Amino acid sequence: MLNYALRRILYGVPVLILSTFLSFCFISLAGDPRQNLLANPNLSRVHYHALYFKYHLNASIPVRYWYWLEDVFTHRLGRSLLTSQPIWPDLVRVLGHTLQIVILADGLALVLGIAVGVLSAVKQYSLFDYVFTTISFLGFAMPTFWLALLLQVLFTNIYLRWNVRIFYTSGLNSGVSADTWSLDRLQHIALPALTLAIISFALYSRFVRAAMLDVIGSDYVRTARAKGIPERLVIGRHVLRNALIPLVTVAALNLSGLLGGAIITETVFSIDGMGYYFVTRLGQLDLYAVMAYLAVTAFIIILFNLLADLVYGLLDPRIRYD
């Protein structure tokens, strides 16, 4: 397995290089970030031209990519093209915020999704099954921005009507503080986490239900029942454990996707996270900041893909790594 893991890591390197190079080309071709500066009546011509050389904007794209690559290793992803500030501290900060929300959202979605999926499968075609199937499809179908706005307005109105503060609708803290884990922070990240959780819940519950139904019909489950093992144990020990194996892959890939940033959710709730970081930097055509984001995101996705494969092998003895 170690060989397999090492081989996968080595495969990941060219994938990472190729994906960052293509991203670099596309973003570079989207326009010249210096040009926005021309709208500033106070900009000195000297400074305007100096930018060319400072950021190697006079060089060809492959050469600039090489400079960027150099910066990635020597200066921890380099500095912002527009602000000259180091990118790494900003990325670490926003990744941390996104991580908090994603862990909460995915944890919630997994617990609820597994519970509902199991019950739906066990009580197939019951009222419970129909109700949660409908809810799951609603979760799939609802546009994120709409759901987020709905929750925002709902909890604002609850406060206005009953003067009860359940959740906040903006930012990470009341006022401006660096408190990371507190009730106040939880009240702030609850709504974005709930928004993401509802969507992930729909995915997980449908997936678990289908996997459970697959396993419930297996011969070894029938055998277990025939041996007189109580139904609770059959479901818990034999069906659920096996049904959860493929969920690991889905959850790992979903988590890596969310870590890239829930762009809409973070924008609606004004969360200083990965998604919002990407959108603002892309809007400003801050090439190096956008590249840093894409490189980190690509790395996370490759890493989680690898982890999913490795864990799948660990859980399912039928999988062998060559």
Added chain:
Amino acid sequence: MHRGFWTAAALAAVALAVAGSAAATGARPAAHLGTPAAAPFARAFAHTPTTVAGRKAKLTTIWAEEQDVNGFNLALNCCAATAGGWIADNEVQHGAFNINDKGQYFMDLVSSAKADLKGITYTIRPDAYWYDGGKKVAVTPADFVYTWQELNGSIKSNDLVSTAGYDQIGSVTGKGNTVTATWKKCPAGGPTADNPCGFYANWQSLFSSLYPGFALKGLDFNSIWANCICDAQGQPISNGPFYLAAYTKGQGTVLKKNPFFYKPAKLEEIDFKLIPDSNTEVQAIRGGEVDGLMSPTFGANLAPLQSTPGVTFNEVPGYFFEHLDLQEGAKATNPLLRAPWMREAIMLGIDRQGIINTIYGPLAKGLKPLESAVYFATQSVYKPDFAQWDYNQAKAFAILKKHCTGGPSAPDPNTSSVWTCSGYPATFQFSWTASNPTRANQEAIIEAQLKSIGIKIVATPRTANVFFGQYVSQGVYDIVDFAWVSPNGDPSGYFEIWRCNGNQNYHHYCSKKASDLMAKGQAEPDPTKRAADWNGADAIMAQQLATIPLYQRPSPIAYRSDLLGVQNNPGQESASWNVEDWHWKS
């Protein structure tokens, strides 16, 4: 196997949570180079009450603001964002003059100031002090000297956004409380772009943000104040009504009362919370999460705030010159725009008041078309020179009928006929920043209005990153819609825009007479004569239709009605110009 896996999964989840927790501690001191020790700020956590009543009791308020900053040294290219002023610098870094709610300069840290053709003489107020980490230090001429030395462009490594005005000063000296800045003597040929010299007409803008020379001397100007407004030891420093007690990247600032300001603030603390989305801002003030919105993005989504109980919504016409430029240079796709009568027909055919009413709806509130290219309607010296071209469809149609053939027989909103004039069709490309919905709507209205008199507009939106760089600044357009933003309403910034061959005269308009008048105004110390020079130039530009002014974009604020003393400002300060007067209704 399974038990081992779930244990590992639990450990991984805990590790992720811890990593998230560690990384999410946004207030860790930034370790990047040259920043004076910022740790004291990072540790200065705010314990702001979460309810309005609690904030009232603690004389505290929280305001929302949409943009984060890249640093607090607003003189640098990295950091010259209006947002930086709102969330800290306007309250912390004061200087010789400030701008009030009428957009007029008033003396701030100086008790007298006089400018003439030789230079400027300031007298520093006897009660002007710096707050330096709790110590009281007098504002001295040395601060003026340091500010001038850093901002005049002589230190080539300083990455300044502008040296305007400071580069026309030859020396700054001080004696006691008196500061004397002397203009550079001009050579026989007068000032040039490479050798700015002589009188600077917008002199009141100079030294409006003083730097504490005693505290910053020896530090790299490019690296100071990246995440604080502080001295070399990281202690907060201020000569305004508040000092910056804490800044959390991505979240906002905490400002605390400066006890040494000559007019002590009535509040103890103001927090600015970053809420980038204006819809979320609206919910935040409705739900009592914040007490005010500092200059939110102007749009119809703000309309509900006009009728929200307990909230005051205020808008003033800001110093935003929303206008259309008509290309008279060689790169226009249609040379017809060089003909004065065609420009007249276009302006007469556009119902600017109709655009304002449609775009801003219930938020338009008496907003009128702008009738000057050099002053704003809210300034006392404003003259409505362009009013002669107010919407008159019949007149526009008559002009086209006189010079062209093949158009409609009468103004008709459904016509598809387009005039042909001197062999060219009356068809023009119209560009704007594609991501701007307000301008997209403006284009649609103008297209419909001009269509009805036989002028065809071809919508050509451009993405923001190429709009200015590849089209506007290169003069590659027929008609463009954008805004010039003025920090203080002074016309001096228009010199390079309207004069012949000006650095930013992208539309290639040229009137020697108007250029001479503007140059005279640039060197005129008498405000009345100066306004007459600029208005003289404006009258010529209006006559020749150098541009089509549309309107002053409104600058909005919203705040809880029981927060008193808040006054909006048409300039870049918005409501932050008089924070020392803000107070809760008792």
